[in-house]
Every structure is written in C-alpha cells, then in structure tokens.
Amino acid sequence: MTDKREYTGDYPDKKLYIPGPTEVREDVIEEMSQPMFGHRMDRMTDLYTTIVEDTKEFLGTDNDVIVLTGSGTEFWEASTLNLVEENILVPTCGSFSERHANVAERLGKDVDRLEYDWGQAIKPEDIREALETSDKHYDVVATVMNESSTGVRNPIEEIGDVVAEYPDTYFVVDAVSSLGGDYVDIDEHNIDVIFASSQKAFAMPPGLAICVVSDEAYERELEKESASWYGGFQRCLDYYDRKGQTHSTPAIPIMLAYRKQMKYMLEEGHEARDERHREMAEYTREWAREHFDTFPEEGYESQTVSCIENTQGIDVAETIEAVSEQYDYVFSNGYGSELGEKTFRIGHMGEHDLESIKALTDAIEDVAGL
Ligand SMILES: Cc1ncc(COP(=O)(O)O)c(C=O)c1O
Incomplete structure (x- = not known):
C-alpha cells in the first residue's frame, strides 16, 4: 500500500534525459x-x-x-x-x-x-x-x-x-x-x-x-x-x-x-530530425565506449535511447542522484532488477541536441570521477 504523499512546495526544474517523458518546449x-x-x-x-x-x-x-x-x-x-x-x-x-x-x-x-x-x-x-x-x-x-x-x-x-x-x-x-x-x-x-x-x-x-x-x-x-x-x-x-x-x-x-x-x-523536417538524433546517438555511443561499454548487440544500437553497460562498477543510483542534485539533469538507471545497476540509460530524443547531451556526459564524468 502506498501512503498519500501530498507536497505543496516547489519542485526544482530538472532537465530530462530519461527514455521519456522528455523535454518539452516552453x-x-x-x-x-x-x-x-x-x-x-x-x-x-x-x-x-x-x-x-x-x-x-x-x-x-x-x-x-x-x-x-x-x-x-x-x-x-x-x-x-x-x-x-x-x-x-x-x-x-x-x-x-x-x-x-x-x-x-x-x-x-x-x-x-x-x-x-x-x-x-x-x-x-x-x-x-x-x-x-x-x-x-x-x-x-x-x-x-x-x-x-x-x-x-x-x-x-x-x-x-x-x-x-x-x-x-x-x-x-x-x-x-x-x-x-x-x-x-x-x-x-x-x-x-x-x-x-x-x-x-x-x-x-x-x-x-x-x-x-x-x-x-x-x-x-x-x-x-x-x-x-x-x-x-x-x-x-x-x-x-x-x-x-x-x-x-x-x-x-x-x-x-x-x-x-x-x-x-x-519545420525541421524528418530528415534533419533523423540526422540530429543520429548525431546524438553516435556521440553517446563513442562516449560510452570510451568510459564504459554499450549494452546492445553491436550494429543494433538505438538512435533515441542509449543503454550503457556499467563496466566500471559505478554506483548507478548514487550517480543519478548526485547528477540530479548538482546539475539538475536526470538520466535513467537500467531497466528492472536485472539491469538496474548493470546498465544505465540516456534518452537523447525529442528536442535535445549534441550540446545538451554533452552537458550531461560532462556532468556524469564530473560526478563519477571518470
Ligand atoms: C518500447 C515501449 N513500448 C511501449 C511503452 C509503453 O508506452 P506508454 O507508457 O506510453 O503506454 C513504452 C514506454 O516506455 C516503451 O518504451
């Protein structure tokens, strides 16, 4: 049973890099x-x-x-x-x-x-x-x-x-x-x-x-x-x-x-939107391979959600928390109990661009001491 947790304060704005919901233009x-x-x-x-x-x-x-x-x-x-x-x-x-x-x-x-x-x-x-x-x-x-x-x-x-x-x-x-x-x-x-x-x-x-x-x-x-x-x-x-x-x-x-x-x-058009997502995915994969590894079978990596294998054994939950606290960016742990700490996920979709994805990976590097 979940208890009522009414909260009337303000929530800090967090930039979303989870696999959805994602950032929406103001x-x-x-x-x-x-x-x-x-x-x-x-x-x-x-x-x-x-x-x-x-x-x-x-x-x-x-x-x-x-x-x-x-x-x-x-x-x-x-x-x-x-x-x-x-x-x-x-x-x-x-x-x-x-x-x-x-x-x-x-x-x-x-x-x-x-x-x-x-x-x-x-x-x-x-x-x-x-x-x-x-x-x-x-x-x-x-x-x-x-x-x-x-x-x-x-x-x-x-x-x-x-x-x-x-x-x-x-x-x-x-x-x-x-x-x-x-x-x-x-x-x-x-x-x-x-x-x-x-x-x-x-x-x-x-x-x-x-x-x-x-x-x-x-x-x-x-x-x-x-x-x-x-x-x-x-x-x-x-x-x-x-x-x-x-x-x-x-x-x-x-x-x-x-x-x-x-x-x-x-206005952007599907080709340009596709290309922007491809760039973000390629960048995130390269970053992942430099510091960790990618989880999916090679050649079949997603263009919108990168699943990164936690080869360094970082504390995923703690890193997510610290990045959220210090940078107001939220990314995602691995899915379910099976992949929860073994992987983590970055949603690079919607209105994100290379620059905003780099801001997140910089923040992860900083917090995890990579
Ligand atoms: C691949 C896939 N299918 C289905 C769903 C369910 O979508 P929704 O939560 O919008 O019903 C999700 C949600 O994350 C998803 O990622």
Missing part, C-alpha cells in the same frame, strides 16, 4: 493553458484535422493516422483486438516486447514468443523461419522497433520485407520510443500498424498515442466479429472521415500542444 507547454472548448465545435475539427494531416506529412505516409487520448499501451491492446483472431508471433528481446506478448495473452490470444537474450536484436531470418516452419497461421507479427529497456533498435524494415511475403499476416510495430526521432519508411516496408506515444521522441506532453494504419489493417478489422471499441481503427477513422473529429472527448489541451510542436517538427 511555448508548447503554454499552448495547453487556453480556455476550454467543446469537442464537437468547429474549433475541434480545425485542431484535429490539422494534427492528423500534419502528422501524415511529417511521417511521409499515405496510410491513415489516428491520434487518440491514451498512452502507447492502448495500441498494444487495440492492434491485437483488431487484427488477431487466434495466433500472434511476438519476438521478445527486452521488457517492452515481453509486455506486448503479455498483453496479447491477457486478451486470450495464442502467443508464440521468439525469445532473444536481452541486448540482442531480432533477426529477419528468424522471423522467416518461424513463419515458414510453424504449422499455425499467424495473424500478426508484432515487433518492437526500439526496445527501450535494452537500447536495441530492431531492423524492422527488413522484418517488414519478410512479413510482406505472407499476405495474410499483418505487421505491427511498437515504435513508442523511436517514431519522430528515428525515421522509418512506413509505406515502403509493409508496416500495417505502427504506433508511438506523444511523450517520447515527439517531445510533447504525455497523454496521446499516435497510430498509423494501412488500408489492409483497416479492412482486416472489418472482417472480424469483435474488435476494440475505443481503439477500433474503423471507429476512429470513420469518425474522422465523417466529422474530422474523435469519437469521444479527447485531451484537448494536449492536442493544442501537439499542434504547436508538430509545426516545429515539420
């Missing part, structure tokens, strides 16, 4: 403090159609976009309910892919895991073998793009090309901690469903989930006897088609922030 935060309006007013249509169409443009996709109140988790559930009748193949390589499998089990689906050691990446040839040799028909292959617990960036483009060889199998990608900071050509690689959360590389406040849906995935849901109501592709997309709004009352303030931030993202 004027984007300010957008949220506008007088409220009704979700069936014209103003709502102006707002929602703008964020949907701008997101399509930013991601460079012809597929449909849903922006739904909720977090990324919503689309683990909804994509499973909308597409899977019976069998789903979930390659697992860390905590979030494991949770995706767990969600599908809770929904009563028959889940086959393809298990990798944590830190290893999912290999397209293993997916091909699983699809080729199984006596089951898999409705969905569900793959995490960026395994935030281990800092692995899976080769979803190649995996998508493999799944494309199996026309009745849909490809679902959890890109919660990478979309917006690691460019993927969604339409080119047969990605039927890909989703993200607003608080990660989009650098927005938490509370919205973004999902891109292919025509085939939409059609597939229509064939099924049951599907998600709240996250139903049909319900969300048909409502958008008819009214340019959401089927139920959305988190309007967060959508206002979204509209502002997406304009910044469009």
